[in-house]
Amino acid sequence: MKILFNIGHPAQVHLFKNLIRELERRGHQCKITTIAKDVSLYLLDAYGFEYEVVGEEKPTLATKAMELLRVESRLYRIARSFRPDLLVGGVGNVYVAHVGKLLRKPSIVFDDTEHAKIDHRLMDPFVSVICTPSCYRGDIGPKQVRYNGYHELAYLHPDRFTPNPAVLTELGLSEGDPFIIVRFVSWQASHDVGQHGIRDKVGLVKALERYGRVLITSEGVLPPKLQPYQIRVSPEKLHDLLYYARLYVGEGGTTASEAAVLGTPSIYVSSLVGTMGNFIELEETYGLLYSFTDANAALGKAIEILQNPASKEKWGTKRERLLEDKIDVTAFMVWFVENYPRSFTEMRKHPEVQYSCPRVPEDAS
Structure with a gap:
């Protein structure tokens, strides 16, 4: 064929x-x-x-x-x-x-x-x-x-993906080092017209970095204050990085669901919340993801997760349940x-x- x-x-x-x-x-x-x-x-x-x-x-x-x-x-x-x-x-x-x-x-x-x-x-x-x-x-x-x-x-x-910790070395990290991945999108897709996500990007990042190193991936040009946080890791290695992260926060819907199925606490911030069945199921059935239209509420949930040292282990258990079903x-x-x-x-x-x-x-x- x-x-x-x-x-x-x-x-x-x-x-x-x-x-x-x-x-x-x-x-x-x-x-x-x-x-x-x-x-x-x-x-x-x-x-x-x-x-x-x-x-x-x-x-x-x-x-x-x-x-x-x-x-x-x-x-x-x-x-x-x-x-x-x-x-x-x-x-x-x-x-x-x-x-x-x-x-x-x-x-x-x-x-x-x-x-x-x-x-x-x-x-x-x-x-x-x-x-x-x-x-x-x-x-x-x-x-x-x-x-x-x-x-x-x-x-x-897991039949298709095995995380490689070598990506951590590229960024000067070791397994167990606390770090948070943040993603900003360009909002240029046809289905994103008129939508929005995190407005105070600098404030969000500054609040999160109290709990670990913040690594930013962005579709567009970042404000000067955030450019030092932008990662230069090869894009095909992002999933390895997501697997080891303590938390994902961002406007990127695909990355949010990727983090969730990898067992990493995931917070999605967008005016599109409530429109997609996969996000609703990941949140309501499996508790792997949280969705917010308000960035301040999202930050509150992020801090709650980061303050709990057992969060990562808890999400791993949730992931096992999802993999049994899917x-x-x-x-x-x-x-x-x-x-x-x-x-x-x-x-x-x-x-x-x-x-x-x-x-x-x-x-x-």
């Missing part, structure tokens, strides 16, 4: 990296195209993937609309040459839906972002299948299938893609195949 993957966001490099490798190991031919956003190209290079750039991230809805046309034109030319049997994309991947329709080839999108309403309006009428976590708060209709996991468990499930998402994706369209038919008829069971059924591979 020939499969074209379009990467729209750095998180999708992580989401699909194990899937692509496993499909290629099984003899399938995969081609990667990508949007140049943040560290997407760096990550693809770091993991040794070959790819073609079809566009870049734009800051406004008007420029995004213009770029959409350019991306789809480039992607269409590449796809016509590659002649894929299937096109695959991540959250809101309008491009694979449109190009797949033009080529009369099926498209599969793995989506976990309910508030990406513009993307869904443009994508849903044309895409063949939308795979969402079982906790997704919305019924997309007959094209939707649900699986019992999160995007982050495609690359942070599946290895890469294993599910391999089965679903490799067996499409039969896999789609089976899941629509018998959603329990992946909706509730903790592992991929032996007869599903």
Whole structure:
């Protein structure tokens, strides 16, 4: 089978990296195209993937609309040459839906972002299948299938990820040294228009550093007072760092959920709180994450967690409970893609195949 993957966001490099490798190991031919956003190209290079750039991230809805046309034109030319049997994309991947329709080839999108309403309006009428976590708060209709996991468990499930403490040495840290990771985002994604997070960034960081070293990762340029806190560690090593951190606080939703599934106390600060099922489940069912629209309330919870020396151990126990409930998402994706369209038919008829069971059924591979 020939499969074209379009990467729209750095998180999708992580989401699909194990899937692509496993499909290629099984003899399938995969081609990667990508949007140049943040560290997407760096990550693809770091993991040794070959790819073609079809566009870049734009800051406004008007420029995004213009770029959409350019991306789809480039992607269409590449796809016509590659002649894929299937096109695959991540959250809101309008491009694979449109190009797949033009080529009369099926498209599969793995989506976990309910508030990406513009993307869904443009994508849903044309895409063949939308795979969402079982906790997704919305019924997309007959094209939707649900699986019992999160995007982050495609690359942070213990079957796929082992933390490497060498990253600590790079930053002058040792295991057990208290440090806190803070992330700020650019708010330029189409589903982030009009949203906001932490306004007093300097005040937050100064309050947190009383409890350990603060390490900042940021999509945009930081104020001069915060630039000394910005980390220079390679982006592909961020998950190792998250695993060993005492706490994560930030506007980055993906990083917040990554910290949570790694068993690190996680605090998400955004005006988007309450819109996404994965965050609600991680908070209300597993207690691994806290969400706030108010940064002062978030800081209060952060201090409460940091003042408790048993917090990290407590979160490790919570993580074990989550892993008992959830599946290895890469294993599910391999089965679903490799067996499409039969896999789609089976899941629509018998959603329990992946909706509730903790592992991929032996007869599903």
